[in-house]
Amino acid sequence: MGSTSYSKTGTFSGTFTQFSADAGSGFASSAITKESATLSNGTCGSYSAGTAPTGGSISETTLAEGCYRYTVTGTDKVGNTSVLLTVVMVDKTAPTQVISATGSNAYVDNANSKIYYNGSGSSRSFTMTSAVTEAGSGGVTVTFPSLAGTSTGFSFTNSADSSSPFTSNSVTWSSGTTSTPTITVNATDAAGNSNDKLLTFVNDITNPSGGALTIAGFTTNSTSNNTSSTPWSITKTDFTDAGSGISTNALTYTRFTTSGGVCTSTSDASGTITTTSFTPNNGKCYEFVLTGTDNVGRTNTVTVYIRKA
Numbered sequence: 001m002g003s004t005s006y007s008k009t010g011t012f013s014g015t016f017t018q019f020s021a022d023a024g025s026g027f028a029s030s031a032i033t034k035e036s037a038t039l040s041n042g043t044c045g046s047y048s049a050g051t052a053p054t055g056g057s058i059s060e061t062t063l064a065e066g067c068y069r070y071t072v073t074g075t076d077k078v079g080n081t082s083v084l085l086t087v088v089m090v091d092k093t094a095p096t097q098v099i100s101a102t103g104s105n106a107y108v109d110n111a112n113s114k115i116y117y118n119g120s121g122s123s124r125s126f127t128m129t130s131a132v133t134e135a136g137s138g139g140v141t142v143t144f145p146s147l148a149g150t151s152t153g154f155s156f157t158n159s160a161d162s163s164s165p166f167t168s169n170s171v172t173w174s175s176g177t178t179s180t181p182t183i184t185v186n187a188t189d190a191a192g193n194s195n196d197k198l199l200t201f202v203n204d205i206t207n208p209s210g211g212a213l214t215i216a217g218f219t220t221n222s223t224s225n226n227t228s229s230t231p232w233s234i235t236k237t238d239f240t241d242a243g244s245g246i247s248t249n250a251l252t253y254t255r256f257t258t259s260g261g262v263c264t265s266t267s268d269a270s271g272t273i274t275t276t277s278f279t280p281n282n283g284k285c286y287e288f289v290l291t292g293t294d295n296v297g298r299t300n301t302v303t304v305y306i307r308k309a
Contacts, residue, residue: 003086006137006191010063010090015056019074019082030074037067039089042138042190044069063090065136091136091191098131099185099197103170107244107295108199115183116244117173118296119153119203125172129165130197132187139190142166145183147201153177154201178203207300208239208246208292214304215278215288221303223263223285228309231279239292239300247295253278256285263307280308 005012018030034052038045044067053059058070071085099108103126105118118124130142143160154177159169166187185197216232218225238249255269263285273288280286285307293299 005086005088007063007088007090008092008191008193010065010092011061012058012088013060014058014070014086016053016058016070016072016084017056018072022074022076022080024080025077028075028077030072032070032072035069035071037069039066039091039136041134041136042089044087044089060088065090065092089137089191091189091193093136094193094195095132095134095140095187095189097133097142097166097185097187097195097197099199100129100131101126102129103127105297106171107247109245110197113197113199115199115201116204116296117177117201118205118298119173119175119177120205121175123172123174125170127170128168128183128185130167130185130187132164132166134187134189136193137190140164140166141188143186143188144168145186147181147183149181150179151181152179154179154181202243204243204294204296204298206241206243207298208241208294209300210237211239211249211290211292211300211302212237213251213288213290213302215286215306218304218306221287221305223305223307225304225306226309227306230308231277232306234273234276234278234288236290239290241292241294241298244295246292248293249290250293251288251290253289254287255281256287258283258285258307263305280306282308284308 021027032052034050035047036050037047068088074082098110101108104124106126107116132140134140141162146158147156153174155172157169180201182200188194214235251273254267257264257266288304289301291301
């Protein structure tokens with residue numbers, strides 16, 4: 001004995017040999033003890049005594065999760081001791097993981113086991129990160145294997161990471177990619193408990209929809225919109241997205257100068273609006289834009305243009 005080992009079931013066996021000799025003052029005694037402690041992310045807590053095994057063997061059945069320390073102590077006639085010990089960490093619970101994407105135009109929907117990507121436009125790339133929760137034996141390794149299925153247009157080299165944050169190599173795809181490969185991200189702890197996360201790639205090339213905007217009663221983008229009333233009420237309906245999901249809805253304005261009562265293309269102020277009303281300046285023109293952006297970067301807008309008389 002003299003090692004640390006792991007059990008996923010709490011059922012294991014082993015043997016031990018008591019000390020029996022001493023070349024100096026002579027052998028006095030030998031004893032084995034069993035102690036138990038809590039286990040948290042690879043660390044054992046404070047030990048308390050348990051029932052020692054007998055007969056030269058260890059046989060355990062369905063022990064609870066925790067640390068179990070077996071110690072053989074030999075003592076000579078003047079009190080010198082020799083110690084052999086082994087620790088068995090019992091961990092029956094697999095780690096859990098949540099995958100995220102870092103980079104351009106990709107989004108992981110863990111609830112529905114999908115990785116959305118925007119296959120239009122230029123070539124793009126992202127990395128995957130697994131946020132692992134592991135309460136037992138610790139020592140997690142996350143493996144990102146090669147893409148499975150049809151992966152035309154994609155480039156990815158499999159990898160493994162044994163330290164947090166658990167991050168993959170870059171996944172890249174070329175413009176016009178539409179394929180739907182899969183990847184099974186595996187997280188395994190020191191005890192061998194394993195968690196697989198199967199994700200399917202989905203090409204999301206649909207813009208958000210459903211947005212609407214009314215400013216001071218106007219709903220159209222026309223330079224003929226003209227009002228002297230103030231303040232201007234704002235009513236909006238945010239965009240939604242049936243694919244990767246909506247990321248943001250933002251209402252912004254740009255103010256333009258006028259010349260001879262006509263709006264120019266020269267802007268002199270801009271900002272973001274978070275209220276339900278807006279107070280304009282006399283003799284200025286305003287362009288209001290509601291922009292919906294989904295989780296892979298696709299956008300849609302609705303615009304209202306008004307001149308303040």
